[in-house]
Amino acid sequence: MDGFQGMDDRGHVLVTGAGKGIGLAVSRRLAEAGYGVVGVARNEPEDGFPGTFLRCDLSDVEDTARMLAEAARGRTVTRVVNNAGIALPQPLEELELAALGQVVDLNLRASVQITQALVPGMRAAGFGRIVNVTSRATYGARDRTSYAAAKSALVGCTRAWALELAPDGITSNAVSPGPTATELFRRARPVGSEGERAALASIPLGRLGTPEDVAAAVAFLLSEDAGFITGHVLDVDGGSSLGGR
Numbered sequence: 104m105d106g107f108q109g110m111d112d113r114g115h116v117l118v119t120g121a122g123k124g125i126g127l128a129v130s131r132r133l134a135e136a137g138y139g140v141v142g143v144a145r146n147e148p149e150d151g152f153p154g155t156f157l158r159c160d161l162s163d164v165e166d167t168a169r170m171l172a173e174a175a176r177g178r179t180v181t182r183v184v185n186n187a188g189i190a191l192p193q194p195l196e197e198l199e200l201a202a203l204g205q206v207v208d209l210n211l212r213a214s215v216q217i218t219q220a221l222v223p224g225m226r227a228a229g230f231g232r233i234v235n236v237t238s239r240a241t242y243g244a245r246d247r248t249s250y251a252a253a254k255s256a257l258v259g260c261t262r263a264w265a266l267e268l269a270p271d272g273i274t275s276n277a278v279s280p281g282p283t284a285t286e287l288f289r290r291a292r293p294v295g296s297e298g299e300r301a302a303l304a305s306i307p308l309g310r311l312g313t314p315e316d317v318a319a320a321v322a323f324l325l326s327e328d329a330g331f332i333t334g335h336v337l338d339v340d341g342g343s344s345l346g347g348r
Contacts, residue, residue, distance in 0.1 A: 115138070115139040115140065115141050115178045115179065115180045115181070115182070116133055116138050116139070116140055116141070116180070116181075116182035116183065116184065116232075116325060117141045117143065117174055117180045117182070117183045117184070117217070117221065118130050118133070118140060118141070118143065118183075118186060119143045119144070119161060119183075119184065119186050119213070119214075119217065120143070120144055120186040120187030120188065121140075121142030121143055121144050121152070121156070122142070122144030122145065122146050122147060122152075123144075123148065123285070123286055124283075124285035124286060124287060124314055125186055125236060125280065125283065125285060125314045125317045125318065126142070126144065126184070126186040126187070127142075127148055127152075127314070128313075128314030128315050128317065128318040129184055129186065129314075129317070129318040129321050129322070130142050130152065130153055130154060131153050131318070132315070132318040132319070132321075132322050133325070134153035134154050135153075136322065138154075138182075139154060139155075139178065140153060140154030140155070141154060141155045141156075141157060141174050141178070141180065142154055142155070142156045142157065143156075143157050143159050143161070143170060143174075143187070144156075144158070144159070144187070145158065145159070145160055146158070157170050157173055157174060161187050161209060161213040162205070162208060162209050164212075164216065167216055167217065168216070168220075171216075171217065171220045171221075175220075175224070179224050179228060180221050180224060181221075181224060181225050181228050181230055181231050181232065182231065182232040182233075182234075182325050183217060183221050183233055183234070184234045184235075184236065184321055184325070185213075185214035185217060185218065185233070185234070185235045185236065185257070186236040187209060187210075187213060187214075188209060188210040188236070188238075188250075188253075188254075189205065189206055189209045189210065189250075190206065190247065190249075190250045191205065191206050191249060191250070192246040192247055192250070193246060193248070193249070194245075194246050195248050198248055198249065202249060203248070203249045203252075205249075206249035206250055206252075206253050207249065207252065207256070210250070210253035210254060210256075210257060211253050211256050211257055211260070214235060214257060214260070215260065218233055218260075218264065222268065222273070225268075225271065225273050226268075226271045226273070229271065229272045230272050230273070231268065231271070231272065231273030231274070232273070232274055232324065232325045232326075232329075233261075233264060233268075233273065233274065233275040233276070234276055234277065234278060234321050234324045234325060235257050235258075235260065235261050235275075235276075235277040235278075236277070236278055236279075236280065236317070236321070237254040237255075237257050237258055237261075237277045237278070237279045237336065238250065238251075238254045238279060238280065239279060239280065239281045239282075239338070239340050239343060239344055240254055241254050241255045241258055241279065241336075242344050257277065258277055258336055261275050261276060261277040261334065261336065262275075262334045265333040265334030266334065269333060274324075274329065274330065274332060274333040275333055275334065276324045276329070276332060276333060276334070276335045276337065277335070277336040277337070278317060278320045278321050278324065278336075278337050278339055279336050279337065279338045279339065279340065279344070280312055280316075280317045280339050280340060281305075281306060281312055281338070281340025281341055281343040281344065282302040282303075282305070282306060282311050282312060282340070282341075283311060283312040283313065283314060283316070283317060284311040284312065284313055284314075285314055288302075288311075299311075305343045306340070306341040306342065306343045307341060307342035307343065307345065308341035308342055309341075310341065311341075312339060312340065312341060316339055317339050320337050320339045324337065
């Protein structure tokens with residue numbers, strides 16, 4: 104945690120999808136470490152948010168632009184966690200192109216729009232951290248053509264940004280969670296369900312991830328200690344992306 108202390112003079116961190124799950128866990132961890140956190144989501148957590156909360160519909164380009172202007176008012180944002188996303192599972196033969204567009208828009212376009220707006224401030228500060236939250240689905244997942252495509256594209260962005268922004272002291276990395284016990288996961292795979300059993304069977308460590316597991320990885324990549332790491336995708340999945348099983 105030492106690498107996180109006293110960092111507010113280097114700017115704030117903006118976290119999307121911060122209203123619940125991984126985004127909220129990331130926000131809480133960063134706030135506890137002394138960061139100024141700006142959280143973005145449609146709905147604020149019922150028990151409050153550990154920082155500044157901005158309501159925004161990230162599927163709306165204009166509302167996203169409005170949020171970015173508000174986020175920049177009176178503060179410098181030198182770190183961003185692009186976490187917001189949507190899956191909409193459909194098998195290939197039933198895939199609706201409108202759903203494909205919706206998934207790509209929220210997972211990819213919103214991340215590009217947000218990062219593009221924040222990079223000038225990072226360049227001016229001579230420092231920046233970009234962390235994109237992707238998914239184990241980039242290795243392939245049934246009924247996830249749209250989601251796998253969008254998250255794979257975000258991995259490509261992560262590496263392109265790493266090369267482009269390195270001369271300005273800005274790193275760009277990704278965290279790729281495996282099955283994680285979020286509210287969304289539990290809605291589709293209740294405790295004791297066949298879906299939960301299938302997910303657990305795919306994880307060598309034998310348990311689901313927690314939002315806090317992912318938050319720990321994100322927090323490290325945002326820190327000064329990670330200053331020589333860029334263009335990397337860190338799998339936080341209990342070994343479930345490994346072959347050889």
